[in-house]
Amino acid sequence: MIQKTVTVNNEHGLHARPAALIVRTATKFRSDFFIERDGVKVNGKSIMGVMMLAAENGAVLTLSAEGVDAEYLIEEIAAMIEGGFGT
Amino acid sequence: MRELTVKQLFEDKRKDFALSLVTEPQTINKKIVTPYFNRPGLALAGWLEVFTPERIQIFGEAEVRYLQSLKEQTMLERLREFFKMDIPCVIISKGLSLPPSVEYLANDFNIAIFSSRLSTVQLISQINRYLMDVFALEKTIHATLVDVFGLGILITGKSGIGKSECALDLISRGHSLVGDDMINMRNLNDKIIGRSGREFGHFMEIRGVGVVNVEKMFGIERVRHEKTIDMQIELMPWQENTEYERIGLKGNYVEHLGVKLPIIYLPISPGKNVSVIVEVAAMNQILKGVGYDAAEDFNRKIHEEIRKQTLFKKVQATEDDPKNGNSK
Structure with a gap:
């Protein structure tokens, strides 16, 4: 299992569009993917789950993935979140 | 023309x-x-x-x-x-x-x-x-047209994907059929009116059964002569690496005879009850028509929640800050 801690870096946090982007990216990989915040852990491939986190700017998330391409998945998603979704 | x-x-x-x-x-x-x-x-x-x-x-x-x-x-x-x-x-x-x-x-x-x-x-x-x-501008396309809760829904997709079967399921759930296989569309005052491309009744081909007569089987109340088309649902085989709409914030549209219609690309796979999804899509469209967009509403609630968290954090930060006592 691979884990990484990231900080949400875009102004409005993980609202619908960024959440959709995360889920869309995650589903390209075969590994299982979870996002954890303050003890709440959701499936990173479920859009409702990711949105329900309501992660604001500055929130600290723990990403974890398990599977053949876990490393790449974490790398890509972490870059996306910390890069503020390209904004 | x-x-x-x-x-x-x-x-x-x-x-x-x-x-x-x-x-x-x-x-x-x-x-x-x-x-x-x-x-x-x-x-x-x-x-x-x-x-x-x-x-x-x-x-x-x-x-x-x-x-x-x-x-x-x-x-x-x-x-x-x-x-x-x-x-x-x-x-x-x-x-x-x-x-x-x-x-x-x-x-x-x-x-x-x-x-x-x-x-x-x-x-x-x-x-x-x-x-x-x-x-009126007109064209004939390969599709099935049904009336679901009063909404004209054009079901499209490749041959054999299950348009007729989906329509049949909807009919048996109480909705009505306008036409199967060949639909004639006409632009009347920027509304698309659809009717069966054939004039000899509401027949349908169901694979494995053959041709059935919907009017005779289900009664006159389950068929319609023509209907304004309000949206299109395109059935497509489920594919691993294709992206499908997840939230519904950005609507997709398709143009027929110069009129824009909302379109839903619906991936289907064994065990999925397509007709129920079509019903849900119809109801969601009706809600949008009266001004309620579930995707927007949900997104707004998430935004509110995020804002609350941000405020909460700011308050905490100022309380924790020792210099805070001196400033007003």
Whole structure:
């Protein structure tokens, strides 16, 4: 299992569009993917789950993935979140 | 676009427009090429510059009274100029009539004059409706059209994907069928009206069973002759690496005959109950129609939650800050 801690870096946090982007990216990989915040852990491939986190700017998330391409998945998603979704 | 002759108009609408032919029978062979009509008031007064001769010319009381006010010589002169423009036909409303010399002149120019007992307003609205219908843009496509909760839903997708089966399921759940396999679409006042491409009843082919007659099987209340198409649902095989709509914030649209319709790309896989999803899509569309967008609402709630968290964090940060006590 691979884990990484990231900080949400875009102004409005993980609202619908960024959440959709995360889920869309995650589903390209075969590994299982979870996002954890303050003890709440959701499936990173479920859009409702990711949105329900309501992660604001500055929130600290723990990403974890398990599977053949876990490393790449974490790398890509972490870059996306910390890069503020390209904004 | 269909072609229309004056003769066909007369045969189709003789009763509805309360028409009678004033001129000789051979005058009705002209073609009508546009779905518009014209009130030629100014043209009759002699100003022919922005005149549209290719349209059906309607004489109301104003035109007739004006012509009657002229000296016969002048009137015939003006009408001669008018008829020279090769107009398709003239319809006089309110059962009014012009002197016989006008009839002779029209016969000479081979232009039909009809008299209608309808009032000018009635005549114009009826003619407009008829011409719009005849000249409507149309096309026929491979699809199935159903009425779900009063919404016309066009189901498209490759042959064999299960359009008919989906429609059948919807019919047995109480919705109705407009047409299967071949749907004729027409643009009427920027609404797409769909009907079966075949005129001989509501038959359907169900793979493994054969042809069934929906009207006979489910009753007359489960079939419709035509329906405005409100949205399209495209059935497609589930593919691993394709992205499907997850939230619904950005709507997809498809264009038919110049009209934009919302479209849903619906991936199907074994065990998925497509007809229930179609029902849900229809209800969601109805809600959008009355101003409620679930995706927007949900996103707004998430935004609110995020804002609360941010505020909470700020408050905590200021409380924790030792310098805070000195500032106001």
